[in-house]
Amino acid sequence: MTTGIYEIVRASASANPLLPAPADIIWSAVVFAILLVFFWFKVLPSFKKNIDARTAAIEGRLAEAEKAQSEAAQKTANIEAEQAAARAERAETISRAIAEASVIKDEIIVKAHAEADSYLENAKKQIEAERQAAIISLRTEVGALALDLAGAVVKQNLKEDKNSAGIVDDFLNSLQKDGKN
Numbered sequence: 001m002t003t004g005i006y007e008i009v010r011a012s013a014s015a016n017p018l019l020p021a022p023a024d025i026i027w028s029a030v031v032f033a034i035l036l037v038f039f040w041f042k043v044l045p046s047f048k049k050n051i052d053a054r055t056a057a058i059e060g061r062l063a064e065a066e067k068a069q070s071e072a073a074q075k076t077a078n079i080e081a082e083q084a085a086a087r088a089e090r091a092e093t094i095s096r097a098i099a100e101a102s103v104i105k106d107e108i109i110v111k112a113h114a115e116a117d118s119y120l121e122n123a124k125k126q127i128e129a130e131r132q133a134a135i136i137s138l139r140t141e142v143g144a145l146a147l148d149l150a151g152a153v154v155k156q157n158l159k160e161d162k163n164s165a166g167i168v169d170d171f172l173n174s175l176q177k178d179g180k181n
Contacts, residue, residue: 139172142172142175143169143171143172146171146172
């Protein structure tokens with residue numbers, strides 16, 4: 001066998017210098033085949049296992065992210081629905097408050113008109129009472145002035161006379177009739 005290898009080496013010496021010797025090619029092929037088998041059965045399965053584990057982890061994280069995203073979207077939808085309900089409730093409350101305010105305003109206006117009418121009626125009664133008092137006072141003063149004037153004109157003291165009251169009343173009645181005409 002060594003003679004065979006020696007023959008191959010000598011034959012290769014005369015061959016192309018760029019090509020390796022056939023023994024180198026054979027031993028390189030054997031080592032390559034051993035390494036190929038080793039990588040094929042030992043390294044490649046663990047590499048595939050690592051890649052599959054990473055893929056599964058990434059897919060799991062993606063699924064969790066999608067689940068979290070769908071939960072967030074659902075929560076957002078719930079919050080938006082609650083906000084819409086709160087807006088509707090607020091609008092309804094404002095509408096009720098405006099209606100109640102309108103009713104209260106109307107009640108206050110009616111009450112104010114009633115009080116104003118009452119005050120006006122009381123004022124009219126008071127004015128009428130004061131007018132009557134003024135008329136009576138005026139009649140008394142006019143009567144006294146009429147008596148003084150009549151006493152000065154006739155030169156009698158009508159104050160002591162019994163007929164003087166009747167004369168004063170007649171005079172006042174005639175003044176009243178003249179005032180109305």
